Amino acid sequence: MILTAHFYHKNTITVAKQLLGTFLAHDSPQGRTAARIVETEAYLYGDDPASHAHRGMTKRNAVMFGPPGRAYIYFIYGMYYCFNVVTSREGRGEAVLIRAAQPVEGLSLMQERRRRTAVKDLSNGPGKLVIALGIAAHHNGSCLITGPVTILSRDSYPEKFPSKRLVVQVTTRIGISDGIDLPLRFYLKDNEFVSNARPKSSN
DNA sequence: TGCCTGATTGCCT
DNA sequence: GGCAATCAGGCAA
Numbered sequence A: 001m002i003l004t005a006h007f008y009h010k011n012t013i014t015v016a017k018q019l020l021g022t023f024l025a026h027d028s029p030q031g032r033t034a035a036r037i038v039e040t041e042a043y044l045y046g047d048d049p050a051s052h053a054h055r056g057m058t059k060r061n062a063v064m065f066g067p068p069g070r071a072y073i074y075f076i077y078g079m080y081y082c083f084n085v086v087t088s089r090e091g092r093g094e095a096v097l098i099r100a101a102q103p104v105e106g107l108s109l110m111q112e113r114r115r116r117t118a119v120k121d122l123s124n125g126p127g128k129l130v131i132a133l134g135i136a137a138h139h140n141g142s143c144l145i146t147g148p149v150t151i152l153s154r155d156s157y158p159e160k161f162p163s164k165r166l167v168v169q170v171t172t173r174i175g176i177s178d179g180i181d182l183p184l185r186f187y188l189k190d191n192e193f194v195s196n197a198r199p200k201s202s203n
Numbered sequence B: 001t002g003c004c005t006g007a008t009t010g011c012c013t
Numbered sequence C: 001g002g003c004a005a006t007c008a009g010g011c012a013a
Helices: A012-018 A107-114 A126-132
Strands: A023-028 A031-043 A071-076 A080-087 A094-105 A149-152 A168-171 A185-188
Touching: A012 A031, A012 A080, A012 A094, A023 A094, A031 A107, A031 A126, A080 A126, A094 A107, A094 A126, A094 A185, A107 A126
Parallel strands: none
Antiparallel strands: A023 A031, A023 A149, A031 A094, A031 A185, A071 A080, A080 A094, A168 A185
16 A cells, blocks of 8 residues: 555654665556665755755755655766655655665566666666666656555565565665765665665775 | 776756 | 766776
């Protein structure tokens, strides 16, 4: 079932952890794809220099300051998009970046979109999962409760993923140059679909 | 296996 | 004008 608004109206770190094991789904004209979220990062209000919202609202980050439960999608490195979930409460500017996911439904469509056959390489990174799921710039600001991009609860695929205690690992975040010491990256322990990238060291 | 680099463009300073 | 919450491919070992 689709996660409802109150799921997102919580402390951003809590949401980042609780998103692990849920399913990001997209019902597109080409068909349905869904992937289990295995890696997230929190971007916070206040003393978080890595957050796009750190210097206040701009044209790019405006969605971060809107209501929780919407998609914040931004363009990066001239060719990729990253998918985030707005969290906490309206006006704060907090979000969770979805960094990696495990393909669950619509595998062949994902393979076609990614031009890759290896399932392990379809969505094990923030830019990759956006491509695999067919998410695009026009989904920026879209509501994750009404769709077409939605997030489903952990019990949505009981045959493939029976109810089980999830072990969450915590590290610093990836690919940033400020705020690199903050422990705001979360992922499922020993999951082979977690992204390959490693945090920078602060030395 | 793992490090290094080029690709490519909208947004912010 | 510089850079960014990335990725794939190439090359060395």
